[in-house]
């Protein structure tokens with residue numbers, strides 16, 4: 001089970017050149033439990049690609065299969081059951097908030113999928129706890145809480161629907177470094193402890209390499225690389241795609257040279273510190 005793209009292309013309708021394909025000939029398989037990053041320049045098709053994963057867009061050509069369901073070509077057909085598998089967190093998810101209280105906002109999704117009030121509330125409270133929103137926040141208006149809390153509310157709303165997959169389209173955009181770290185740690189926890197599949201769109205190589213083991217690079221709507229992070233950043237591959245080398249890896253290279261210690265492909269500062277301690281220099 002998982003997500004499968006076969007020769008998928010998408011052309012936006014109603015634009016000047018409606019034959020222009022924002023994504024073109026995409027073949028892709030994402031299995032349960034993976035943490036995948038999708039990177040590429042602005043306009044390379046990342047958002048268009050991931051919006052197919054929860055049926056927000058339906059392919060112009062090819063097929064998309066979500067947990068055994070083929071996306072219908074026609075808009076009218078029911079896509080609710082497909083959408084339940086994959087939760088999409090947009091850029092600036094706080095813009096999706098609209099209810100009177102934080103709790104009601106988080107309950108909206110599960111209720112929409114047919115859960116009764118009490119059951120939806122139970123799921124909402126669990127999700128709120130998971131993202132670290134205290135009980136005192138739940139009765140407040142979602143417009144009278146901090147930016148970080150708004151983002152957590154939006155994320156809880158998606159988690160409350162219990163999707164298998166979380167698709168995150170630039171989830172750290174507009175956050176300060178501390179806020180960005182907190183949200184990423186939250187997603188990582190959701191991945192590790194609750195075994196959710198994560199598809200992360202980001203242009204921050206440090207974030208991408210720290211959390212995602214598999215990286216897909218898009219260029220002009222096509223996949224130009226799909227492999228593990230070591231393959232991408234330890235070869236000259238990343239230069240061909242004009243990507244920056246992750247800082248942690250650069251630090252590791254520098255340390256191995258100056259301290260004359262064996263190089264290890266580490267993408268996380270904490271791992272480097274543990275490694276240095278282990279060596280007992």
Ligand SMILES: Nc1ncnc2c1ncn2[C@@H]1O[C@H](COP(=O)(O)OP(=O)(O)O)[C@@H](O)[C@H]1O
Pocket residue numbers: 012015022040041042043044045046047048049
């Ligand atoms: N709603 C839209 N209508 C028309 N063209 C769009 C729309 N959204 C994106 N595009 C075009 O599709 C291409 C891919 O965009 P997008 O998927 O947003 O890329 P990315 O997320 O990598 O920045 C770009 O050329 C963009 O201008």
Ligand SMILES: [Mg+2]
Pocket residue numbers: 046047048169
């Ligand atoms: Mg985008």
